[in-house]
Amino acid sequence: MPIELTPPTRAAPPTPRNTRPAATLVAEFRGVGHAYGATVALDGFELEVVRGEVVAVLGPNGAGKTTALHMLMGLLAPQRGSVRLFGLDPRAGGARERLGAMLQLSGVPETLTVREHLRLFASYYPAPRPLDEVLALTALNEVVDRSYGTLSGGQKQRLHLAIALVGDPDLLVLDEPTTGLDAASRRALWTIFRALLGRGRAIVLTTHDLEEADLLADRIVLLHRGRILAEGPPEQIKARTASRRVRVVTHLAESWFRAQPGVHDVRRDGSAIEALCGAAEPLVRAVLIADPDAHGLAVGGATLEDAFLALTSGGAGTTPDGATLAAGVPA
Amino acid sequence: MIAAQPPEVLPRRNRRAATGRYLRTLRLELGAELLKNLRIPVYAVSTIAFPVMFYVVFGATFGREPAGPVNIATYMLATYGAFGVVGAALFSFGVSVAIERGQGWMRLKRASPMPPSVLVLAKLGNALVFSAAVVVALMIAGFVVAGVLLSVPTYLQLFFVLLLGAVPFCVIGQAFGYALGPNSAPVVINLVYLPMAFASGLWLPIHQLPGFLQAAAPFLPAFHLGQLALSTVGAHAGGDPAGHAFALVLTTLVAGSLAMIAYRRSSIATYG
Numbered sequence: 001m002p003i004e005l006t007p008p009t010r011a012a013p014p015t016p017r018n019t020r021p022a023a024t025l026v027a028e029f030r031g032v033g034h035a036y037g038a039t040v041a042l043d044g045f046e047l048e049v050v051r052g053e054v055v056a057v058l059g060p061n062g063a064g065k066t067t068a069l070h071m072l073m074g075l076l077a078p079q080r081g082s083v084r085l086f087g088l089d090p091r092a093g094g095a096r097e098r099l100g101a102m103l104q105l106s107g108v109p110e111t112l113t114v115r116e117h118l119r120l121f122a123s124y125y126p127a128p129r130p131l132d133e134v135l136a137l138t139a140l141n142e143v144v145d146r147s148y149g150t151l152s153g154g155q156k157q158r159l160h161l162a163i164a165l166v167g168d169p170d171l172l173v174l175d176e177p178t179t180g181l182d183a184a185s186r187r188a189l190w191t192i193f194r195a196l197l198g199r200g201r202a203i204v205l206t207t208h209d210l211e212e213a214d215l216l217a218d219r220i221v222l223l224h225r226g227r228i229l230a231e232g233p234p235e236q237i238k239a240r241t242a243s244r245r246v247r248v249v250t251h252l253a254e255s256w257f258r259a260q261p262g263v264h265d266v267r268r269d270g271s272a273i274e275a276l277c278g279a280a281e282p283l284v285r286a287v288l289i290a291d292p293d294a295h296g297l298a299v300g301g302a303t304l305e306d307a308f309l310a311l312t313s314g315g316a317g318t319t320p321d322g323a324t325l326a327a328g329v330p331a
Numbered sequence: 332m333i334a335a336q337p338p339e340v341l342p343r344r345n346r347r348a349a350t351g352r353y354l355r356t357l358r359l360e361l362g363a364e365l366l367k368n369l370r371i372p373v374y375a376v377s378t379i380a381f382p383v384m385f386y387v388v389f390g391a392t393f394g395r396e397p398a399g400p401v402n403i404a405t406y407m408l409a410t411y412g413a414f415g416v417v418g419a420a421l422f423s424f425g426v427s428v429a430i431e432r433g434q435g436w437m438r439l440k441r442a443s444p445m446p447p448s449v450l451v452l453a454k455l456g457n458a459l460v461f462s463a464a465v466v467v468a469l470m471i472a473g474f475v476v477a478g479v480l481l482s483v484p485t486y487l488q489l490f491f492v493l494l495l496g497a498v499p500f501c502v503i504g505q506a507f508g509y510a511l512g513p514n515s516a517p518v519v520i521n522l523v524y525l526p527m528a529f530a531s532g533l534w535l536p537i538h539q540l541p542g543f544l545q546a547a548a549p550f551l552p553a554f555h556l557g558q559l560a561l562s563t564v565g566a567h568a569g570g571d572p573a574g575h576a577f578a579l580v581l582t583t584l585v586a587g588s589l590a591m592i593a594y595r596r597s598s599i600a601t602y603g
Contacts, residue, residue, distance in 0.1 A: 073442035075598070097444045107434035111370035112363055120363050123356040124445045126348075147370075163439070173442075 024051045026086060026171050026202045027072055033080035034067055034226075041067040043226040045081070049171070054203040056217035058210065058237075064226040065206035066104075069175050072204065073101055085171070097126055100169030102160050102177055110149030114140055114159055117148065118166050125167030138162040138192060154185030161192065172196070174205035178212060190215060210243055211301065242276035242302050246283055249273075249296040260286055265306070276302050353446060360445075360453035365460060368423065378422060379465045382415035383472050385534065394477035398536050401566045404477030406536060408469055409560035412493045414533040415465035417553050420500035421507070421520050423458040428508025429516030432597060441598075455501055462497040466490055481564065488563040496556040499579045502586040503552070509593035527553050537568055552582040 025048060032045040042064045049055050057065045070076040071083045074090035088095035108117070115131070122128035135141045138158045143151060151159065157177070164172055177193075178186040193203070193216055207213050213220050214234040222229040222237065230237060242264035249272045257266040257275050260283055265276040277283050280299045287294050368374045390404045390411075398406035431437045440450060470486065473479035481489070504520070511519055528534060530544050531553035537545060548554040555575040561567040562575070 075438060075442055093444050093446070096442065099442070099444075101439060101442045103435055103439050103442065105435040105439065107430075108436055109363075109367045109431070111367050116363055116366065120356075120359045121443065123352065123359050124443045126352065167443070 028084045031081035032078045040226045052200045054217045055219050056213035057206045057221045058213045059223035063223040098170040100164035101173045102164040103175045108148050115144045121163050122166045129168040134162050172203045239278050244280040245300045245302045246275045247298040250291045250294040360449050361456045364453045364457040378419045383468050386411040390477045399566045404479045408473045410533045410557050412466050413557045413560045414528050416462040416493045416497040417500045419461040420458045420497040421504040424504025425507035425520045429511045430513045433513030499583040506590035509597045
C-alpha cells in the first residue's frame with residue numbers, strides 16, 4: 001500500500017482507495033464535510049487508518065482536527081460524507097468498545113482517586129486491561145490512592161492517558177496529548193506512546209507540533225482550514241515543508257537565498273536574513289562558503305503556520321496571506 | 332461503505348455477561364458519584380445541614396404553636412423535608428452536570444462505551460441517598476428539638492412521598508445542567524431554588540404568605556410537593572392530594588422534554 005504525498009494543488013478529493021482488506025481497516029472518513037454556521041470545519045476530508053498505524057493529524061488551531069476526532073468518537077455526526085469505526089457507525093456503542101480516547105480536559109472530578117477513576121472506566125469495557133498493567137505503563141503506581149486534585153500536571157495527563165488505555169483498545173485517539181505540558185512531562189508521555197506501539201494498536205493523534213508528529217507518526221496528515229494539504233510519511237512531509245528557520249547576518253542578497261535548493265521563503269529583518277527551509281544544514285554550509293563574514297547564525301524550528309505557507313507557495317519568493325493560501329487549494 | 336466485517340470484529344456478546352457488566356458499572360458509577368460528593372464538604376453541608384439548621388431555628392422558635400390541625404414543628408417537618416429533597420435533587424443533577432460538561436468530562440464519558448442510562452441512574456441514586464439522609468436528619472432533629480413523634484406508618488409515608496417527590500426535581504436539575512454553563516449553574520439554580528421554596532410555603536406556612544404569593548404558588552412544582560408531604564401528616568391546605576401528584580407528574584414530563592432539548596443542543600455545540 002504505497003502512500004503518496006498528496007500534492008497541495010490536488011483538485012478533487014482523493015479517489016477511494018479500497019485496496020486494503022476490511023479487517024485491517026480501523027477507521028475511515030469518506031468525503032466528510034462539516035460546518036459550524038459559516039465556519040467550515042472539515043471539507044472533503046478523507047482518511048483511512050489501518051491496524052498498527054500511527055497517524056498524526058497536524059494543523060494549527062481551528063484546522064478541524066478536533067472536529068474530525070469527535071466524529072470518530074461518535075460525539076458528532078458529519079453533515080456530509082460518512083465516518084466508520086471498525087466498519088461501524090461510531091455513534092452506535094459497540095464500535096466504541098474498541099476505542100480509547102484522551103481528550104482535552106479542563107478538569108476531572110477531583111475528589112476521586114486514581115484507582116477509583118480507573119476501576120470505573122475499566123467497567124465500561126468487555127475485556128479491560130489489568131489495573132496493575134495500566135499503572136505500570138503510565139508510571140502512576142506511586143499515586144494510585146491519591147485524589148485527582150492532588151496530582152501534578154504531568155500525573156494528571158498520564159491519568160487521562162491511563163483512562164484511554166484501561167479498555168485495552170485497538171484504536172487510541174489522542175487529542176493534543178501534550179499541549180500545555182512542560183518539556184519533561186512531554187518527553188515522559190512520548191516515551192509511553194512509543195512503548196505502546198508495535199502491538200497492532202492504531203493511534204490517531206492531533207497536534208500542532210511538527211516535532212511531535214515527526215517523532216511519533218508513521219504518517220502525517222496536514223490539515224488546514226478543514227482541508228488536507230498534504231499526506232505522507234514524516235520524511236516526505238518534512239522535506240516538503242519549511243520545518244527549519246535559519247537566521248543570519250550577511251551581505252548576501254535575498255535573491256541569493258531564494259536561489260538555494262530547499263528554501264521556501266526569505267525575509268529581511270534589518271541587517272539579518274531569515275530563511276525558511278526543509279533542512280538547515282545545506283543552507284548554512286552554502287552561506288558560510290559564500291560569505292565567510294556571515295555571523296549571528298541561529299537555527300530554529302519554523303512555526304506550523306510558516307510551514308503551511310511555504311507548502312502552498314511552492315518555494316516562490318512571495319508569502320501568500322491566509323486568503324491566498326486557501327484559494328491555492330481548490331476543493 | 333466497506334465490506335462486511337469478519338466475525339472476530341464483532342464479538343457475539345453473551346447477554347448475561349452484558350447484564351452483569353451493566354450492573355457492575357452501575358454499582359461503581361453510583362459509588363463514585365456518592366464518594367465524589369461526600370468528599371466535598373460544601374456539597375454535603377449545603378444539601379443536609381442547611382435544611383436541618385433552618386428547621387431547627389424555625390421549628391424551635393415556633394415549635395408548639397398550632398399550624399392548622401398539627402403543631403408548627405410537625406408542619407415544618409413536612410415542608411423542610413420538601414425543601415431538603417428539592418435542594419438535593421437540583422444540586423446533584425444541575426450543578427454536577429453543568430460542571431462536568433464544562434470540564435469536557437461528560438464528553439469523555441460519551442466517547443466511552445458507557446451506557447448513557449448508567450450515568451442518569453447513578454446521579455438519581457446519589458440524589459435519593461442525599462434526600463433520604465436529609466429527611467432522616469430532619470425527623471431526628473424534630474424529635475430531639477421539638478419532641479415531634481409520629482406513628483411509624485406516618486413516618487414511612489412522609490419518607491417515601493418525599494423521596495419519590497425528589498424525582499421531578501432531578502429532571503428539572505438535569506434540564507438546568509444541560510442548559511447552563513459551569514459557572515452560572517450554581518448561581519442560577521440558587522436563584523430559582525430559594526425563592527421557589529419560599530413562595531411554595533416551604534419556609535413559612537403558605538397561609539402566612541402575602542395573598543399574591545398564595546395565588547401564584549399552585550404554578551410552582553415545589554408547592555405541590557410541600558402539600559403532598561403535608562397531606563401525610565393531615566395538614567395540607569386543601570385540595571385532593573391526587574391533584575398535587577398529577578401536577579408533579581406533569582412537571583416531570585415538561586422538564587423531561589426540556590432536558591432532552593437542552594441535551595441535544597449541548598451535544599451539537601461548537602467544538603474547537
